[in-house]
Amino acid sequence: METVILAVIIALVAFVAVGGGLVVGSRRKKRLPPAPPAAPTVTEPPAEPHIGDEAEVPRDEPRRTIEEVELPEALPRTPPEALELPEAPELEIPEPTEGRLVRLRSRLSRSQNTLGKGLLSLLSREHLDEETWEEIEDILLTADVGVTPTQELVERLRQRVKVLGTRTPADLRQLLREELIALIGTDSDRTLHTESHEERPAVVLVVGVNGTGKTTTTGKLARVLVADGRSVVLGAADTFRAAAADQLQTWGERVGARTVRGPEGGDPASVAFDAVKEGISEGADVVLIDTAGRLHTKTGLMDELGKVKRVIEKHGPVDEVLLVLDATTGQNGLVQARVFAEVVDITGIVLTKLDGTAKGGIVVAVQRELGVPVKLVGLGEGADDLAPFEPGAFVDALIGD
Missing domain, CATH: 1.20.120.140 (SRP54, nucleotide-binding domain)
Structure with missing residues (x-):
């Protein structure tokens, strides 16, 4: 009986072993899905060198110690007093205005x-x-x-x-x-009121439209005053024209007159106020204020010119308001003169470009129009071609000998 049971167990074990092999075999025979195509071969860039890597095979070279290295010779040091400083520009001596x-x-x-x-x-x-x-x-x-x-x-x-x-x-x-x-007319007072006051300098406001030579006239007027022994401070209140302040400063440097200026596009009234303040602190005789060349049709700009005058008057009254007119514009200049006279009280006229023109009679017309005398005339492009107006000498020049 035991023999029979043992034989049955052995038979079952053998059957199980054979069945498991069949299952495994059938699983192995199952087809797998095709493998995806291999990715293309990418050539990697060469690795960048890192700190410590040798760029190339070292060469056999003799090495020197720090004691053996020859240092360059030190350059001789120039004492500060021996340095050549740029020479200050030589001041010009303007021609005397008399005659x-x-x-x-x-x-x-x-x-x-x-x-x-x-x-x-x-x-x-x-x-x-x-x-x-x-x-x-x-x-x-x-x-x-x-x-x-x-x-x-x-x-x-x-x-x-x-x-x-x-x-x-x-x-x-x-x-x-x-x-x-x-x-x-010979009865008009044609003198420039540039006598300084006890506590402040005389203030001259120069006005006029674009293209009349206003900034140049201001610079030449500084020469006229320096020639008469006055000390001058210039105020570059024409902040809307980029080159105006540079041009005025160049004129001032030629005769030793200091120029007060502000940022481009800044407030002209502020520059004018600072110029008078600087003139007071320096004890100058005269302060000349160059204003922007305003078109007489621009009402807002003309109002701003009135503001410049009012701000200056916080230091004291303005002594002269000179209107610069181009003699070649003829009767058109009278239109400009009328508008300016409505904004600021004109005290004198400067006629420029009177040289080489057949318009000498404008002297009469502009005086009649404004009731204000011509005080200065520009007779050329030279630095000293601005002259005080003298009726007798002017007429003698017109009619000859």
Whole structure:
């Protein structure tokens, strides 16, 4: 019986072993899914060298100790007192203003030919008929004397020529000289009010439209004052034109005048205020304020000019307000003059570009328009070509000898 049971157990074990092998075999025979395609071979970049790696095979070279290394020789040290400092620019000595207009009379040659000599030629005719007097009127109008002053002058010339009778060239010249001087006027105060006060300098405000030569005139005026023995401080209140402050500073440096300036596009009134303040602290005689060249059609800008004047007056009254006019603009300059006179109280006129122009009569017209005298005239591009206006010398330059 035991033998039979043992045989059965052995048979079961054998059967299980055979069945397990069949299962394993069947699993092994099952087909697996195809492997994905191999990725392309990528060549990796060479590894970057790290600290400590040798860039190349070291070469056999003799090595020196620190004691064997030769140091370069030290350069000799120059003592500070031996250093060459840049030389300060040599100050220029402006020409004296007395008699300057007489020295510059040749600059009025074209005005002389047109106005003075033209009038003398017509007045020298044997018979002065209506056509001749009309020609005289045309010459005066072409020279920008103005309609009303022209009519007054012609009427007075008619009367005096009739009384004079015989007319020699010398008589005619004297006659014309007297009448032109009377037309320009000799009663006006043409002096520049630049006398310093007890606690502050005199203040001169220079105004005018673009292109009249205002900044240049301010610089030349500084030379006029220095030539007369005054110390000057310049205020570059034209902050809207990039080169204006540089230009004014260059003019000042040539005669030793300090320039106060502000940032480009800054507040002009602030610069003007600081310039007067600097003039007070330095004890200067005169402060010249160059303002922006404002178009007379820009109401806001003109109002700002009034603000500049009001801010300056916190230090004290402005002594002079000079309006710079271009003589070549003729009657158009009178429109500018009227607008400026409404904003600030003009005390004097500077006529520039009067050299080589046939517009000498603008002196009469602008004075009549504003009731303000011409105080300075510009007769050229030279540094000392700005001259105090003298009616007698001006008329002599117009009509010649």
